[in-house]
Amino acid sequence: MSTTSNAVSNNQRNAGRTRARILHAAFKEIHRRGFHGMRLDDVLKSTELTKGALYYHFPSKLALGYAVVEEVIEEIVLKLWVRPLNESRAPLKTLIDRVECLDQLVGEPVATLGCPLNNLAQEMSPLDEGFRQRLDRVFQHWHAGLVDALERAKNSGEMHAGVNSTQTATIIMAAVEGCIGLAKSAQRIERLQDCTAALASYLRTLVAKPASTAGS
Amino acid sequence: MSTTSNAVSNNQRNAGRTRARILHAAFKEIHRRGFHGMRLDDVLKSTELTKGALYYHFPSKLALGYAVVEEVIEEIVLKLWVRPLNESRAPLKTLIDRVECLDQLVGEPVATLGCPLNNLAQEMSPLDEGFRQRLDRVFQHWHAGLVDALERAKNSGEMHAGVNSTQTATIIMAAVEGCIGLAKSAQRIERLQDCTAALASYLRTLVAKPASTAGS
DNA sequence: TTGCGTACCGACTGCTCGGTATGTACACTA
DNA sequence: TAGTGTACATACCGAGCAGTCGGTACGCAA
Numbered sequence: 001m002s003t004t005s006n007a008v009s010n011n012q013r014n015a016g017r018t019r020a021r022i023l024h025a026a027f028k029e030i031h032r033r034g035f036h037g038m039r040l041d042d043v044l045k046s047t048e049l050t051k052g053a054l055y056y057h058f059p060s061k062l063a064l065g066y067a068v069v070e071e072v073i074e075e076i077v078l079k080l081w082v083r084p085l086n087e088s089r090a091p092l093k094t095l096i097d098r099v100e101c102l103d104q105l106v107g108e109p110v111a112t113l114g115c116p117l118n119n120l121a122q123e124m125s126p127l128d129e130g131f132r133q134r135l136d137r138v139f140q141h142w143h144a145g146l147v148d149a150l151e152r153a154k155n156s157g158e159m160h161a162g163v164n165s166t167q168t169a170t171i172i173m174a175a176v177e178g179c180i181g182l183a184k185s186a187q188r189i190e191r192l193q194d195c196t197a198a199l200a201s202y203l204r205t206l207v208a209k210p211a212s213t214a215g216s
Numbered sequence: 217m218s219t220t221s222n223a224v225s226n227n228q229r230n231a232g233r234t235r236a237r238i239l240h241a242a243f244k245e246i247h248r249r250g251f252h253g254m255r256l257d258d259v260l261k262s263t264e265l266t267k268g269a270l271y272y273h274f275p276s277k278l279a280l281g282y283a284v285v286e287e288v289i290e291e292i293v294l295k296l297w298v299r300p301l302n303e304s305r306a307p308l309k310t311l312i313d314r315v316e317c318l319d320q321l322v323g324e325p326v327a328t329l330g331c332p333l334n335n336l337a338q339e340m341s342p343l344d345e346g347f348r349q350r351l352d353r354v355f356q357h358w359h360a361g362l363v364d365a366l367e368r369a370k371n372s373g374e375m376h377a378g379v380n381s382t383q384t385a386t387i388i389m390a391a392v393e394g395c396i397g398l399a400k401s402a403q404r405i406e407r408l409q410d411c412t413a414a415l416a417s418y419l420r421t422l423v424a425k426p427a428s429t430a431g432s
Numbered sequence: 433t434t435g436c437g438t439a440c441c442g443a444c445t446g447c448t449c450g451g452t453a454t455g456t457a458c459a460c461t462a
Numbered sequence: 463t464a465g466t467g468t469a470c471a472t473a474c475c476g477a478g479c480a481g482t483c484g485g486t487a488c489g490c491a492a
Contacts, residue, residue, distance in 0.1 A: 052483095125403060202387065445481085
């Protein structure tokens with residue numbers, strides 16, 4: 001890791017690249033079939049590598065799964081939810097926009113295969129504490145990003161002052177995952193559109209209007 | 217099946233009861249480990265039966281899974297959501313009450329193991345069309361029950377006239393499943409309470425008040 | 433140019449688990 | 463009371479799959 005030097009050039013004997021290829025292929029297989037459904041042979045087939053390479057970089061299938069959470073899934077959540085909200089000057093509007101266009105942002109694979117984060121959490125959290133902790137950390141980062149965005153919206157007057165940011169962030173996460181889950185159940189991306197449209201219309205009730213009446 | 221006669225008395229040689237025992241044990245195992253995680257040997261161990269009994273009543277593991285959906289999970293949804301709403305004179309209030317007390321209604325197993333319906337849907341819908349259709353049917357029954365309840369609430373003046381019942385029913389299902397999913401991820405039943413409280417407060421915004429202002 | 437560590441190959445193993453095949457005891461009927 | 467179908471029990475099979483292990487080729491240092 002310290003000797004990055006030149007490298008990269010040829011596609012032979014590049015440890016970092018090989019590791020990344022395995023990781024990415026494993027992510028795709030886990031997304032498709034779940035952690036237990038992922039077959040290491042399939043991962044290797046798609047990378048055109050063999051057992052030796054895999055077990056050189058990862059001590060076990062479990063360790064590979066953990067690495068997928070920490071290095072691939074975490075990054076997706078940051079890229080999709082945390083950073084765009086953090087960088088926005090109108091975070092509530094940005095949030096609503098992203099929810100509304102969620103089907104386009106995530107693409108059909110997510111609509112039919114589900115959210116990679118939630119899939120793994122649902123499959124593994126009750127079974128393996130190592131997975132649970134790592135996945136929970138990703139959820140927490142997402143939640144923190146939402147809370148921060150809602151607080152900023154509140155302070156800037158973009159959102160009702162009465163809104164409970166923590167609770168609202170939680171219900172947003174629940175609803176987003178629920179919407180994706182329903183679309184996956186139905187195996188129809190249109191279901192995702194219907195569902196996120198409803199969620200967006202709820203989020204719009206949080207927007208501070210000239211004459212506003214705050215609920216509980 | 218036609219010769220029900222007396223039967224039931226002794227615990228030996230009662231085909232209907234044996235089948236039901238297998239079905240219920242299979243449901244518990246599926247709830248715990250998922251369909252692929254369910255081991256037929258474990259199901260049989262908990263029922264104190266053997267392979268012969270299982271394969272006499274069910275042609276395959278898949279058929280057993282289908283039967284669990286059609287005969288166990290469907291019934292749970294009807295009992296928990298459809299019938300109480302259908303029998304209520306104030307369906308929106310009943311709905312809010314049930315969402316608010318969801319953690320008590322479903323108990324800790326659901327909070328830590330997740331919703332049996334949604335678990336199976338998330339695991340199997342992308343992989344097996346037979347499961348998908350059967351699970352989708354259950355979701356549809358739930359959805360229809362919610363739509364009916366919301367429509368009745370609208371007609372009786374319990375709920376805003378402007379609410380889109382179909383869309384709202386969808387987002388309620390999504391949010392409920394999302395809440396249970398988050399609680400499962402965290403492996404903490406308190407998370408379910410936090411989450412359903414937020415959902416309930418949203419649902420209360422649908423209640424028609426003397427001086428009401430309908431949103432979009 | 434040799435020596436050695438890194439990066440990877442591929443055949444093999446042991447176990448798990450769904451499914452099968454054969455056997456058997458009970459219940460009802462005539 | 464024998465005969466037949468029902469309702470199970472039990473031993474076994476074979477495929478699938480994570481993980482192992484002896485080998486190998488590349489590349490850098492001295």
